[in-house]
Amino acid sequence: MPVAIAPPEVEPDTERQGHVPEPGGPGGGSGSDGESGRWGDGGGRRLRPDNYQLGMWLALASISMMFIGFSSAYILGQGTNSQWRAMAAPPLVWINTGILLASSLSLELARRAVASTELKRWMTLTCLLGAAFLVGQLWLWETLTRQGIYLSGNPHSSFFYLLTGVHGVHLLGGVAGLATLTARAWCSAGRVPARASLNVTALYWHFMDGLWIYLLVMLFFWR
């Protein structure tokens, strides 16, 4: 076994919490031995994403796997199920999609905002747009059931309700998160919410946005 010979080079005072990652900042990977990798040894860390950011990426990987599971079921059903009757995209879908895209835009504007009042306004708008999307989706369901398209109707409509439903539940979580941050921003007079929580929530929100586009393409355009 090799025995470490060199004394460990202790980095002068690197914050343990590592909450604000500093890409390319001081304290690069001069580890105590040659084998410190990307996240290196505990001393100097260059590219260590903060806990929340990493945790959210992992959660998104997990959510992706769930939708990959659904997608493979969908593809199999589309290919083999004799009962498959694809429905056309209801017009309301486009309005909802527009609302969701707008919410992502307003969330980005909130993140770019410098003044706290501006940030709070954009965040409130994002919340409202998110809620509007969910209401729109429910309305969509209601319209479809009135046309006689039910969950148990045929495989395609089953998948439509399933995928919009599961996506909606995830989005509801996002709205709840955003609403909490927004409420916190309004209550703590003048102070902006922690950048880290905002960034993580935004990551989730944009992912849900992208996921919706994916579902839309799969449900209505992939034949």
Add this chain to the structure above:
Amino acid sequence: MSDSAHPAVHPAPTTFIRKWVFSTDHKIIGIQYYFLALIAVFTGLALSVLMRLRLAWPAESWPWLETIFPVGFEGGVMSPEFYLAMLTMHGTIMVFFVLTTAPQGGFGNYFLPIQIGAHDMAFPVLNMLSFWVTFLSMGVMFAAFFVAGGAPISGWTAYAPLSALGEVAGPGLGSGQDLWIISIALFCIASLLGALNFITTVLNMRTKGMSLMKMPLTVWTWFTTAILALLSFPVLLAAGILLLLDRLGGTSFFIPAGLVVSDTVIENSGGSPILWQHLFWFFGHPEVYIAILPGMGVASQLLSTFARKPIFGYHAMVIAVFAIGMLGFFVWGHHMFVSGLSPFSALVFSILTLAIGVPSAIKTFNWLGTLWGGKIRFTTAMLFAIGFVSLFVSGGITGLFLGQTSVDVQLHDTYFPVAHFHMIMGVAAIFGIFGATYYWFPKMFGRMLHEGLGKLHFWLTFAGVNAIFIPMHLMGIMGQLRRYAESTEFKFMEPLQPYQEFVTIAAFVTAAAQLLFLVNFCWGMFKGRKAGENPWEATTLEWITASPPPHDNFGGRELVVNHGAYEYGVPGAPRDYVMQTDPPLETTK
């Protein structure tokens, strides 16, 4: 996730509730998981004993059992449906609440942060949440025993369409099956939260100097297991949602057209029962590694510690763990060789399955290499680690039989696969848990377990499981069918009845031997000899702190790691072991 700047440092709790019940301390949560698994394992064991009773003496009447189970034991004989319910619940409880929970949730939670020098997990509140969701999940699962119709009879794999049709398909497939699915869905969510936490902790919370390649192999296996859980449980969750919709929402994801069940025409149409198998086994095979990988980590740790030698081929071990984990995602088809899989995909799955033999053999070779020429200390923990290697070989070798389509077609649905997976996924993983318990008990509870009692427990268990499962392999080759409550109807299985009786007696002895463990555990917690900081003269970070460790693990110390995880017998070192935090050695080239 309301923790502020320091995600892992929280003040020591003062109230009883915050300290022992809704604790955010990873050590308490680990112990909570462990006790949950302990309750589950004895429940699962009791169910298997009941099943063995039925199998060995099918005609015998047990009136006293009727007083306990008035529904299942009418006339003192277990009904076949009740047998299937026992079978389902035994499998489910053992796989989810024991093999997934104890090594990862229990020991992983307790020792992963300590072994990397962290004060706690990355997300302590999330950690608490994962435990309580697991607890809720187990409550829902146990509730399935008590609803009308009893526990489901569709097996732990819940194959559709049996599991998708509801009460019409059999007792327990009504609300019992609903509760089963809900429980599994909750378990998935809890495991996801746990996995996310484990990965973040390993990547972000290591102390100064703890590079990835200095981590103990236990940490590597918990880390790999967490990746497997993170990516496989969501697929099971997706499958569970689809199944629940089939049952409650009238959809036909898994229900094919033209089914007639119990003289009832099922109106659903167009679904694919095979889809359930694909989704289930996409989760199910990684699940096998979720159960066994932490055991491999524990075996490596224990063999190195008690052979007083560095682990043989540390890097190879890390790569092998990762290879096993990743290959595990591409072999689910080997559970479905008789489901009408195309011969080409069966061939691909078969080759990939056999490929897992390579990293597995690397691990076994390295374990033996670690033992070779070591100054072996035969503690109880070490015996269980050696037992693990033994069972890993004898259980793994039969996997090579089953991984080949042509052999599998013959052996499928006999006792052979039952013996195979019990040997490797069940008993080997349990040996990992036992080894970990005997090894870490002093750290967790500050007292030693009784070695003599422990060794008796080991020998009885080791002899017992071999006496149970070796005959089961033979019975499988001779055609004994699995999942049948009795085989008296089949002429060709008649000569196998003496085997059934032998296996049942062996199972009773083995089950009784577990009471020794329980006695030792309870005795050890209150009356055992006090343990010092490092009773085993081991090198990893948990052994530099008090037993049990203080709330922040190291009493406010910030650790600096200078050494690899297994530096035993280093030339020029003052002792025969070098702790990971010891100052760097100035000698040797």
